[in-house]
Amino acid sequence: MQKRNPGALMAAALLMLTGCGDSGSSSQAAESSVAVDMNTELVVDAAETVDPDCAACIRTYFTALEEHDFTAYQKTVYPPYQEVYAAYLAQNGDTLEGAFKDLYTRFDEDGYESWHLTEISLAYYDDEETTVGDFFSRYINSGIFDEEFEKQTRADAAELHDVIFSLDALYAGDSEPVTVIERSGIVAVKNADGWYVFG
Numbered sequence: 001m002q003k004r005n006p007g008a009l010m011a012a013a014l015l016m017l018t019g020c021g022d023s024g025s026s027s028q029a030a031e032s033s034v035a036v037d038m039n040t041e042l043v044v045d046a047a048e049t050v051d052p053d054c055a056a057c058i059r060t061y062f063t064a065l066e067e068h069d070f071t072a073y074q075k076t077v078y079p080p081y082q083e084v085y086a087a088y089l090a091q092n093g094d095t096l097e098g099a100f101k102d103l104y105t106r107f108d109e110d111g112y113e114s115w116h117l118t119e120i121s122l123a124y125y126d127d128e129e130t131t132v133g134d135f136f137s138r139y140i141n142s143g144i145f146d147e148e149f150e151k152q153t154r155a156d157a158a159e160l161h162d163v164i165f166s167l168d169a170l171y172a173g174d175s176e177p178v179t180v181i182e183r184s185g186i187v188a189v190k191n192a193d194g195w196y197v198f199g
Helices: 050-067 068-075 079-090 096-105 128-142 147-156
Strands: 043-046 115-124 159-171 178-191 194-197
Touching: 043 050, 050 068, 050 096, 050 115, 050 159, 050 178, 068 096, 068 159, 079 096, 079 147, 128 147, 128 159, 128 178
Parallel strands: 043 115
Antiparallel strands: 115 159, 159 178, 178 194
């Protein structure tokens, strides 16, 4: 039986997310002769207030991370944000695809590079205007985009939400999923074309 700390998005990866996030709790892999099923669908447990299409977008985003599917990932990320974030990364010799790879490998652990996301819970923050404002301020201060970008995003948005999420994953060789991200946040925006995330 091997004791380990479950994988989680570390601080650098959380640059793409809004919440601070809590580190996952420790877990012990149970000894079992039963094969672990890594093919179950990612279950979404969303509060009634969360738009089902918003929840579906966030689910697709995390599924793309698990499947290392950059094309699917790009379809979920707010297109104007992709442009400004790609330009920001280029200043440091990086690319959006490189940042995407760094994001999904944050779930890996020594001996546990094979993992499957099992459940995600979603709810809107109670004080969304404050947390969304904090998100924009943080990204402006980081130089990823400017005040004009925030202004244009808010003008184009039919809805703009800061979504609290917790995420469970099952690691190959384990018999039970563990919480890898607890109460972090991701900003979701709805415009004329549908729902997207800043991720």
